């Protein structure tokens with residue numbers, strides 16, 4: 091059977107995390123900066139390294155079976171592909187921003203204005219929905235500079251921390267979409283057993299990344315209090331300690347409530363808390 095192909099970004103913001111995710115799924119491959127294609131030695135998959143803009147169409151046309159790319163690029167290219175799995179990295183928002191001295195107060199104030207962007211399709215859809223007619227100026231990079239050069243009255247671009255906007259004298263004006271990296275596939279590929287296996291592995295890596303393994307010691311008299319603080323776990327493992335009346339509790343805690351939980355566990359008598367990363371969670 092022919093190997094499947096997955097397209098990932100060759101270099102840029104999604105490259106490193108895409109490579110890391112595939113490695114965490116147990117895939118062995120060489121990752122030379124110069125190579126455009128590499129074979130996975132222990133899984134029937136080849137990896138293509140491409141410009142991110144090309145990935146949705148390569149997958150739509152079946153040149154690649156799978157791809158990892160930002161949702162913003164999928165929507166912008168209007169490619170007909172399957173969303174197989176949200177990946178939780180490459181998170182950003184796409185916003186309209188205006189110069190801080192602009193008198194535009196609400197979306198309707200953009201009527202008749204020029205907006206510079208590298209994402210004309212997404213912007214056009216948003217403006218149409220809001221019944222705004224503006225002049226969309228397509229610029230391929232450094233969009234933030236265009237109001238200062240009087241090329242536009244506003245911009246529409248990716249914003250993550252807002253630092254680039256601020257340093258160019260711009261302020262956010264309207265949120266248009268949020269984005270993260272997505273595993274996409276050509277239509278029909280979701281039933282392929284190799285793809286199902288890869289998705290399962292990815293899900294187990296993503297679940298593990300959201301979870302910490304925690305071991306703590308507690309006196310038996312406080313054990314009931316500790317267990318009520320761990321409602322997410324059906325049955326934590328309790329191991330007797332050499333010291334009488336003490337036990338060790340082994341459990342997993344979601345990353346997002348980690349600090350809150352740890353402080354409550356300490357207050358309830360937990361001692362010697364050891365926290366470890368989790369590599370994979372298979373359910």
Ligand code: ATP
Nearest residue numbers: 099102103104141142143160180181182248249250
């Ligand atoms: P390529 O050379 O592959 O075309 P690029 O320059 O178009 O790369 P990058 O800047 O590497 O793209 O960004 C890739 C993707 O990372 C974006 O499309 C977006 O989904 C995501 N992303 C997350 N945060 C940011 C950010 N702060 N700025 C730009 N992109 C971001």
Ligand code: MG
Nearest residue numbers: 141142143144
């Ligand atoms: Mg690009």
